[in-house]
Amino acid sequence: MKLLLCGPPGVGKTTVAEQLLGRLHRAGHDFRVLHSDDFSRNTYGQMYERVSADPDADWLLDGTFYEREWQDRFRNLPDAHLIYLTASLETALERNRECKNAISERGVQAMHGKFEKPERPDLTLDTEALSVSEAADAIERYVATWI
Numbered sequence: 001m002k003l004l005l006c007g008p009p010g011v012g013k014t015t016v017a018e019q020l021l022g023r024l025h026r027a028g029h030d031f032r033v034l035h036s037d038d039f040s041r042n043t044y045g046q047m048y049e050r051v052s053a054d055p056d057a058d059w060l061l062d063g064t065f066y067e068r069e070w071q072d073r074f075r076n077l078p079d080a081h082l083i084y085l086t087a088s089l090e091t092a093l094e095r096n097r098e099c100k101n102a103i104s105e106r107g108v109q110a111m112h113g114k115f116e117k118p119e120r121p122d123l124t125l126d127t128e129a130l131s132v133s134e135a136a137d138a139i140e141r142y143v144a145t146w147i
Helices: 013-026 043-053 068-075 089-098 105-114 132-146
Strands: 002-006 031-035 058-062 080-086 123-126
Touching: 002 013, 002 068, 002 132, 013 031, 013 058, 013 132, 031 043, 043 058, 043 068, 068 080, 080 132, 089 105, 123 132
Parallel strands: 002 058, 002 080, 031 058, 080 123
Antiparallel strands: none
């Protein structure tokens, strides 16, 4: 299974991914994780190469996937599921200010402006309406229906 957590910066992807990964491991699922922040360039190309090199592994992929081209490319992998996390620009800016890997406010605004919303995501979660725990719960329930 490949879980793609996508959405603009500041919506809580990494925070949710970290909590979810712990839960999946405790449930006996051996997911590997890749964060877009782990790469300095050609982020999605490198992520795609790693996932493609081990297609039978379970992957949790955390990134904006801001261009639909990348969303579609990863979704075409076997057993891939796209989870779209959302929050308002104001909330994203506030969360970014508190983040240890914060990017510039202009960067957050630009990414929100050019983010291409996924077509037909498998699951959409509003992280303003849900706590981190509630979002992780929802994804964990979703995973349970597929594993």
